[in-house]
Amino acid sequence: MAADRYQPREAEPRWQAAWAEKQIFETRNDDPRPKYYVLEMFPYPSGRIHMGHVRNYTMGDVVARYMRAKGYNVLHPMGWDAFGLPAENAAMQNRIQPRTWTYDNIAAMRAQLKTMGLSIDWSREFATCDLDYYWRQQKLFLDMLKAGLAYRKSSKVNWDPVDQTVLANEQVIDGRGWRSGAVVEQRELTQWFFRITAYSEELLAALDTLDRWPEKVRLMQRNWIGKSEGMRVRFAIADEPPGVDQAIEVFTTRPDTLFGASFLAISPDHPLAGGLAADNRGLADFIAECHRTGTSAEAIETAEKKGFDTGLRVVHPFRKDVALPVYVANFVLMEYGTGAIFGCPAHDQRDYEFARKYDLPIIPVVAPLDVFDKDEELVAWLEQFAAGNEAYVDDGRIINSEFLDGLTVAEAKEAVAQRLEAASLCGAPQGRRQVNYRLRDWGISRQRYWGCPIPVIHCPTHGVVPVPDRDLPVKLPDDVSFDRPGNPLDHHPTWKHVACPICGAASLRETDTMDTFVDSSWYFARFTAPDAATPTVKEVADRWLPVDQYIGGIEHAILHLLYSRFFARAMSVTGHLSVAEPFSGLFTQGMVVHETYRRADGSWASPAEVTIADDGGKRVATEKATGDPVEIGAIEKMSKSKRNTVDPTDIIDTYGADTARWFMLSDSPPERDVIWTEEGVAGAHRFVQRVWRMVADAAEMGLKLGRAGESLPNAFSPDAMALRKAAHRALAAVEDNIRALRFNVAVARIYELTNAIGAALALLDKQRNDGLDHSLGAALREALELLIEMMAPMMPHLAEECFAALGHKELVATRPWPQIERSLLVEDTITLPVQVNGKKRGELTIPAGASEADIQSAVLGLDTIRRALGGKAPRKVVVVPKRIVNVVL
């Protein structure tokens, strides 16, 4: 019964055409069934898809196909994150228009993606560089401007000297541009910002509602928002006439340690520092030196805490006789709090180091709880502390602090707050409570061509004038040149010259474009009505959103996901939708990694260039072309530089999309990295062929199996019953595991069922000449059909081919998910492991309904148990129903 091999190259396009022809993945907004929105992070059109895309989109497709089979109206769209610098770089290098380059890439990648057999609604496809999309984005911007969520300010920006553009804080990594890797400079520019900080608290608090997000991502966002509760405290400058300007305001989260203060420190960028430096040469030099020190991680790590005594003195708020020196210090950031701090060396490590260096007092004001009320121990602790070289930063009770003595840290914070709020300094309260966030407003201006133009006009009379809706879109010109650095829009001879919409005077267009993170902050909403003349159709967006399952890489844990959360709120305020959170379920998948291969000369060899052989249990690599030995290196993320990439198209050409999909889902848990191996792919392909062979063999035995759609007999032989149980149990397990996105376990369950079917098939084949067990034939057909249906979300083409081979006319893709026969999940007899003193000594097979007493006596009657007991009487017998029996001596 030699069956032909399954030919994916022939079968896969045929089924893809069948699905396309019936338009079964095109989703209607007016479909009354419950909705389910699955989305994978859309790709940047770099030109070729990579294995990371294959993994990402396969996972999403499994969920989409499964939920469709479960009766949901599934939205599963695809688009392109198409603006951005690489298109301009290509323009400069290859003298090709960014537009042409981008759309060519999209066409190539779309064709590649389509070979994967994804159940995507391609009718909703768009690219963010489509005029139709960025036009609506300009509308969103104008609405946000009106709502006060977009504004312009002059600010110090991160300037990337290589890409010649401004970067968001989030795009600066260790002081370098996230794309170019160039050391970032600080420049003063007028920039557009989105007021994301208006939602600091909201974005933080709502993280608690995102219970289907990875804890890790929520934590990263929490840290990024960086809430801290503290106080602003004003210190009066000594020997100056009282006046509001004669105070320095600091931010602190430890007002309880105020009596331990021994100095104030202000940032080199603090206005006061600048003022003082005007007639203090030494200070001016010090500030200049601070600016020279890098902001990279190493620089900060190794930088010494340095300060410069300004000569100013301030008055301690509670001890008018104590004057504290004011330093300019290199470790105080102007961007955080007020740009000034009070130093409490005893309870802050940085302040401690600073005090040691400049010989300032170190006054302990918090004592550990366990020594606080024991005089001798407290004295000993104080001595030990004085002899040590570390600040005490843990909890405790207050000492050396007049009215605070004996209070807990929390009580002391409250007491200080009340005093300072009541106290007055120069006509204002001396202190006030303040919640501070690390989150900054989002700078979106980019001095770049290939992005969404910011739709405003600068009029000499009226200043910034929004482009009226009737004049939208502000269209990117095609005739731009890239022969000099800087922004081509700015260089364009005519584009920026326009009349003011208010007075008609000659004015200039804004030539900055938006950060591409803006484009990806609302695309999920646009998919719900991709052809609408407005950014969204509110009722439609509200019906579809939030995205039920969003899948993508962990690298977007902060930027993209936080911006999208902000946009959902901004779009609610401006009337485009009314959901707060864009993604109710988030899954972050692991990377695809591969071995690296290095030649003797140090160059990298690609997997396609080497042959792996087994040499006495050790894997060795040789170069295909020359036979030279190649060193097998570390397993790393697939990258062009290490040349350890595998092209999805090569794999699909060789093995078919189903094999690639199946391998991506097997073995590794989806949140972890998956190691791409030739052996693994071959194994996946072996399984594809095995399933096909089984189906073909079964089809050949046609008569024994009954026909497609034929109902099952009433009675089953024990063999048939066992197979039915295995099939329905597998179905239940696969369903549970797909729901939990535990695809690797679902795959294992499918393998198990396949093994069971293989055994049953062999049994039936043996009966060829003997008496036929017709009920086994029927059970086999049922099991095979269930197998096909449960693997269909993962290997959709193979499933269709198999289903057709069994005589079905219908597509698997349009069939409802099979019903589990619950009665088959219940065992009538069960096998319990039996332990003696916690070690397994035997097994007991007994009716499921047996009483505890029956089980006990049956257990004690087992030979293996009697032998293990050696004639001794058990002390007790623990019976855990349906699980285990433990006989205790």
Add this chain to the structure above:
RNA sequence: GCGGGCGUGGCGGAACUGGUAGACGCGCGGGAUUUAGGUUCCCGUGACGAAAGUCGUGGGGGUUCAAGUCCCUCCGCCCGCACCA
């Protein structure tokens, strides 16, 4: 430094709220089919042991009839953030 995650055979990994550790796959060994290789099918595969059995989830300790799972402690690896007052 702060925060989080992880540690199970040769490898990737299973193991529900404590209840048969190693499902499933890869690799490896043996056998059958084949002119041969490959393919395919069958059997075996945690370690030690002839066997009975003993040991075994990073190390050590604890709770429990029972621990990969809970508690304490130590070690190692990975990731994120980081002069945030």
